[in-house]
Amino acid sequence: MWESIFLTVAATAGNNIGKVLQKKGTVVRAYASNKPWLIGFLMDIFGAILMLRALSLAPVSVIQPVSGCGLAVLSIFSHFYLKEVMNVVDWMGITLAGLGTIGVGAGGEEQKASSISILHLPWVACGVAFLFVLLNGWLRIYRRQRREQELMQSEVVEEIIYGLESGILFGIASVISKMGFVFLEQGFSALLVPICISISICCSASGFIYQTRGLKHGRAVVVSTCAAVASIVTGVLAGMLALGERLPESPTSRLWLLLGWLLIVSGVILLVTSTRLVRFLPRKWRPVERPFASRQASSLRSREATSNPSTIIQTATLHHLVTSPAKAKP
Template sequence: MTEVAVALAIAAAWCFAAAARLQHHAVRESAYGRRTRSPQYRRLLRDRRWLTGLLMTGGGAVLHAAALALAPLTVIQPLGVLAVVITAVWNTRVDRTARWRSVWPAVAATTTGAGAFAGLAASRVAPTGVPAGAELRAVLLVAGVMVLCAAIGVRRRSEWGARVRSLACATGAGAAFGLVSVLMRAGFQHVAAEGIVAVVVIDAVAVAAALVAGGWFFQYAYATGPPEVAMACVTVIDPLVAVGTGLVLLGEGAGLGLASALGSAACAALALSGVIALSLTVPPSGPPRQRPASAVPARPTPRNTPCPTPPSPPLRAPARFGSSSAPTPTRPTSTERPTSRTASPTAWPDEATRSM
């Protein structure tokens, strides 16, 4: 069953990468041109690409959960970093945002550090009961991190650049998703020990709120930066928050020695350095692609100059039939007598009298 679980985890990574690409393009088009670079959610709810990305995110979560049910965490969790590699390769090859030679060291550092941290921490974790008030402390700690990230990345008039804002929003999303893992772990332990009690219901409500907050931060990260940076940051921050909270607040770090702690810290530092290098290598997202305009440029019109209008002929009242007020044709100013070739089709009155 391990082979099936590995295949499911790889398929989940592909789903997450495709969802990141689809939602990033949809959010960038909805947010481009706005002063705050914030996504327009009413427009996104009508965008097929964004909805398809949302469905693929849900499908990837289901596949990842099924893989965790069939294989140990130490085997499945490191495979989640494949989404970073797939997203980076996809965007560098298709969008030509950056050269792969300049991107792959940062991607390698991110995936290696995150995978090694998850594997090392999971192998040293000792399952214990949930201490009293651990969920509340975890919620308050992560809520403080999200407020700080929102102040940097989501504020209307932010002095920070696009890269810092994207990293801040992705950090808030990763912290929220890490809190989801912590609360789900604590809720499962409560159900196994006491059944469905009030604490389990509160944990479920907190999980739903954290999922909404994480998705909100993720859309802002897409609107202010490239998708590979957002995906890499979330992939790194999520296990850092989940494992760190479990070790410190849930009491799962009893079997973690000094060497394991130093190794985990080194892996976390490597992963974070990879994310920072990736954000500096990949340029920020520019304007969305527009359809080519017409080949013939429009003639510019001056703003404050009125368009000249041709003079209209004077209006004359229609003459009644048989009245003497009918206008008579005027004689031409030329003294030459009209010939048969150049004669006017209308005969003048005096010439008609002479011919008679």
């Protein structure tokens, strides 16, 4: 179990740091001739391989929450490598995410082969489809109301819906990848593994589309927070419903696992919303920073949170090869 957790943390660290190096490299010269971009690209790919290995060893209900620590690793890397200023809320988020990872590792059990019935999978797919129809219907209603009232800015409900839709797709992408390994363990054809990974890539790419729409019209802090939390919750619930994963039988292990999930989600929320929450702290706890550095640090964390909300196939670098990084409105 601990091996899977270490692999997950290393994978998400590679994904996030790789994206930072790629963005840092593109500012100077063309992609192919820029060393930081090439290093970042290789780290991104290596992170994808580590994540697939982690999914093959442990339940997705463990891997998906732990992958949320990638944002904490990114914050530390940005602080020491890019010399960005971090505030008290950032460090609190990193601490909570780290403690949550320890809790998940202490409460998780060794993975056992699940007896998945193929008949259960259509029900899960129908449930996800129904949820998307419901969310899109809700989105259309608010758009119509906004046009009737001649409002130019999007409402918070629209931002939440876009974040939820992208997060759900990211979580489902991890579950589908794990499904391929479970089918292989149960004696099905090995071709199901690349098929499931391909479907996972499509789900993750669709998640980027929804996320980009949300960032184009809404606030990054709302969209990215909803996406990160929805990604973790979807991975846990879908893993239990579709893959037959269960909570530990021991009450102590179950408590550690649930506490770990809660701490990781809380840490991710603090990291994403730190620039807003720090305004409510006493003045002596607020960092004394240069205005430009502050804007650069907060914008970098926002973009990275939105470009990698703790899932697997964004590591396939589709976001960099197909779409350009989204720019969030303040």
